[in-house]
Amino acid sequence: MNNIKAMKVIHSNLQKNHKTLSEYESKQILAAYDIPITREILIRKQEQLEKAVAKIGFPIVMKGCSADIAHKTEKGLIHVDIRTISEAKKAFRHLMAEMTGFDGGVLLQEMIKGRRELVMGLTRDPQFGPCVMFGLGGIFTEILRDVTFRRAPLDNRDAQDMMQDIKGHKILDAVRGMQAADKKLLARMLINLGQIGLDFDEVQEIDLNPVLLDGARPVVVDALIVLA
Numbered sequence: 001m002n003n004i005k006a007m008k009v010i011h012s013n014l015q016k017n018h019k020t021l022s023e024y025e026s027k028q029i030l031a032a033y034d035i036p037i038t039r040e041i042l043i044r045k046q047e048q049l050e051k052a053v054a055k056i057g058f059p060i061v062m063k064g065c066s067a068d069i070a071h072k073t074e075k076g077l078i079h080v081d082i083r084t085i086s087e088a089k090k091a092f093r094h095l096m097a098e099m100t101g102f103d104g105g106v107l108l109q110e111m112i113k114g115r116r117e118l119v120m121g122l123t124r125d126p127q128f129g130p131c132v133m134f135g136l137g138g139i140f141t142e143i144l145r146d147v148t149f150r151r152a153p154l155d156n157r158d159a160q161d162m163m164q165d166i167k168g169h170k171i172l173d174a175v176r177g178m179q180a181a182d183k184k185l186l187a188r189m190l191i192n193l194g195q196i197g198l199d200f201d202e203v204q205e206i207d208l209n210p211v212l213l214d215g216a217r218p219v220v221v222d223a224l225i226v227l228a
Contacts, residue, residue: 006032018227019227020225038109041107041108049108053108056109060109060110061079063079119136120193122203132190132193144167147166156187182216203228209222
């Protein structure tokens with residue numbers, strides 16, 4: 001883990017009085033703690049587009065990315081399943097136009113096709129301190145509220161228990177031709193999320209939704225970190 005890199009990202013945003021990090025910056029912190037994220041590149045000019053696409057490879061997802069914009073879906077700032085350069089250029093122009101007045105760019109990322117969505121996160125409770133959350137993700141987060149919490153620091157047994165606590169825990173098993181989730185990796189992700197909260201008092205909240213299962217491997221597709 002490289003918490004020096006994470007420290008630089010957090011302190012840079014605090015100096016700018018940013019209370020939320022952009023998705024790209026949030027994921028830089030996750031990556032510094034060995035939490036798997038989508039392969040992605042942030043660009044600000046259309047001239048950078050073709051080179052970025054060549055590195056990621058089609059199909060791609062393109063998103064408006066700014067610390068000032070938390071809810072991208074509601075604002076129409078996500079384009080999925082882009083398969084040609086012409087589609088990518090059209091999406092880039094639309095996203096940049098929609099983000100007029102905001103400081104940011106366009107995030108190009110690989111398209112993860114997993115059908116199973118999880119949610120992970122961290123919240124700082126006034127009494128208990130940093131607490132890690134795990135549950136069913138995507139639209140099911142708000143509908144079913146099938147989540148569980150543990151106080152950081154977590155050990156491997158805590159993380160494994162969290163996976164069994166949710167009502168939908170069988171989604172992690174081999175089902176309908178899909179591989180069983182890599183529970184060892186999921187456990188490390190939960191443990192490391194707690195460690196971020198312990199290392200940085202400035203981190204008030206972490207929201208990873210969805211975390212998709214790409215086969216057995218969990219990958220963070222979207223992320224938001226809120227600073228105190």
